[in-house]
Amino acid sequence: EPEVTQTPSHQVTQMGQEVILRCVPISNHLYFYWYRQILGQKVEFLVSFYNNEISEKSEIFDDQFSVERPDGSNFTLKIRSTKLEDSAMYFCASSDVSSGRSDTQYFGPGTRLTVL
């Protein structure tokens, strides 16, 4: 069964450093998402992406964040200058426009980001 994959599984970085989190969505999916979940809190929407453009973004997704689909398979989330409060699990998700319910999302296993 196809699945969303994410690398790395755990990233430790120093405050102020740039990080890039990587995702490989399911191959025929065209909609991509990033979410974060701070430990013990709810899953929070960051951004959705379609046709090489951001579709929607939340208030959390400020100028420190950016997304990119650099090639036909990867989808990345960049945080330019990490803060302590960016420590969280980051989930990538994708959905299939060809299915009857194009907004059914499938999640990757997540990248745990720890900012020291």
Add this chain to the structure above:
Amino acid sequence: RKEVEQDPGPFNVPEGATVAFNCTYSNSASQSFFWYRQDCRKEPKLLMSVYSSGNEDGRFTAQLNRASQYISLLIRDSTLSDSATYLCVVSAGTYKYIFGTGTRLKVLA
């Protein structure tokens, strides 16, 4: 009112019990509704979409009440493996989704 609200629980039930969760949402324009389950420190996994007419998938039944702006999930004949956090998800735009805080379920032997 919170965008998506759930009772955090935990709901502790014996095996074989029937348990129901509710979720309320504030945006009357929301079009898509889902239940996901999340195991500890794992990714959310889709349990079922929720359709206007209500839908059933095995032991799971989901209902949508647009007038009162809530969705529900009913689990029959609960098993130990049903122990998880159940997340209510509601659309808030074309491709923007709001998660509830989740309801924890513990099924006890």
